[in-house]
Amino acid sequence: MKNSEHTVLSRYAVIGHPVEHSLSPVIHKLFADQSGEKMSYELIDAAPAHFEEAVEHFKATGGQGLNITVPHKESAFRLSDETGPEGARAGAVNTLSFLPDGRVRGDNTDGIGIIRDLTINHNHSLAGIRILILGAGGATRGILGPLLDALPNELVIANRTIDHAHKLVKHISDDKNALPHACSFEELKGMDPFDLLINATSAGLKGEILPFPTGCAGPKSFCYDLAYSSKETPFLAWARQCSAEKTSSGWGMLVEQAAESFLIWKGFRPETGPALENTPASA
Numbered sequence: 001m002k003n004s005e006h007t008v009l010s011r012y013a014v015i016g017h018p019v020e021h022s023l024s025p026v027i028h029k030l031f032a033d034q035s036g037e038k039m040s041y042e043l044i045d046a047a048p049a050h051f052e053e054a055v056e057h058f059k060a061t062g063g064q065g066l067n068i069t070v071p072h073k074e075s076a077f078r079l080s081d082e083t084g085p086e087g088a089r090a091g092a093v094n095t096l097s098f099l100p101d102g103r104v105r106g107d108n109t110d111g112i113g114i115i116r117d118l119t120i121n122h123n124h125s126l127a128g129i130r131i132l133i134l135g136a137g138g139a140t141r142g143i144l145g146p147l148l149d150a151l152p153n154e155l156v157i158a159n160r161t162i163d164h165a166h167k168l169v170k171h172i173s174d175d176k177n178a179l180p181h182a183c184s185f186e187e188l189k190g191m192d193p194f195d196l197l198i199n200a201t202s203a204g205l206k207g208e209i210l211p212f213p214t215g216c217a218g219p220k221s222f223c224y225d226l227a228y229s230s231k232e233t234p235f236l237a238w239a240r241q242c243s244a245e246k247t248s249s250g251w252g253m254l255v256e257q258a259a260e261s262f263l264i265w266k267g268f269r270p271e272t273g274p275a276l277e278n279t280p281a282s283a
């Protein structure tokens with residue numbers, strides 16, 4: 001569907017705290033060019049105390065939808081009047097749509113984003129493998145259910161604050177799939193190297209030494225960092241030191257989750273190839 005010159009400018013944004021590092025505007029511009037949409041896509045920095053007010057203001061001033069990033073995904077879930085199945089399952093949403101009747105719909109596209117990146121872009125099969133997720137924050141909430149649906153043989157969630165990992169396991173306990181196992185980073189010592197390690201922590205980003213035992217990744221491991229950067233991330237440097245077979249940043253996930261948000265808002269799923277090639281180093 002290509003729109004014509006009659007297209008009205010539509011307003012979208014990503015809201016987070018901090019948010020200035022986000023490359024979502026670059027990705028959505030590529031998508032809008034493909035669909036012929038005249039779309040503005042802004043960055044909104046809102047501290048947690050001002051999140052609801054900022055959403056309300058954007059909606060009242062003609063905004064049509066928002067992407068939600070750290071630390072607002074659970075707050076966005078709570079303010080949604082209706083929620084898509086993945087958002088309800090995660091208890092967190094990364095996409096808000098302002099419906100014509102004034103209600104707010106929340107969706108979570110992080111899960112489908114990472115599944116598409118791993119299984120399509122990286123051609124990596126998830127069934128029957130051993131997966132370790134490092135971290136138990138908002139991103140893990142979004143990806144946990146879809147990863148369990150892919151039927152891994154084992155799924156371990158290790159976190160600095162073990163209660164947060166236990167809470168997530170409890171949250172997913174009504175799920176039809178086998179429960180994941182929660183543990184501390186210390187308890188990973190002595191476990192065999194995992195097939196797939198997903199870093200969903202912010203560890204290392206302030207220059208601190210990563211607290212992960214080196215034995216949990218090995219020469220057959222795929223180490224995937226949700227973070228992305230124009231430089232090698234601390235986790236991917238750690239993976240290289242563990243001789244991991246394969247590594248990837250979360251750029252592909254960011255692009256794929258954005259394409260799903262665009263589909264929800266516009267009914268058009270853009271080709272992700274051009275954005276995937278437009279890596280942070282070249283963006």
Ligand SMILES: NC(=O)c1ccc[n+]([C@@H]2O[C@H](COP(=O)([O-])OP(=O)(O)OC[C@H]3O[C@@H](n4cnc5c(N)ncnc54)[C@H](OP(=O)(O)O)[C@@H]3O)[C@@H](O)[C@H]2O)c1
Pocket residue numbers: 070071110113134135136137138139140159160161162164199200201202203204208211226227228250251253254255257
């Ligand atoms: N590529 C993408 O599309 C995409 C999508 C979503 C998120 N992300 C990235 O994923 C990362 C996590 O996001 P999030 O939304 O889950 O954040 P979050 O809700 O703030 O969770 C942060 C996680 O990191 C852990 N952590 C923070 N500092 C740590 C440290 N120094 N040592 C060990 N663990 C530490 C926290 O542990 P505690 O529980 O102990 O506090 C928690 O598990 C961020 O880098 C974000 O940018 C990328």
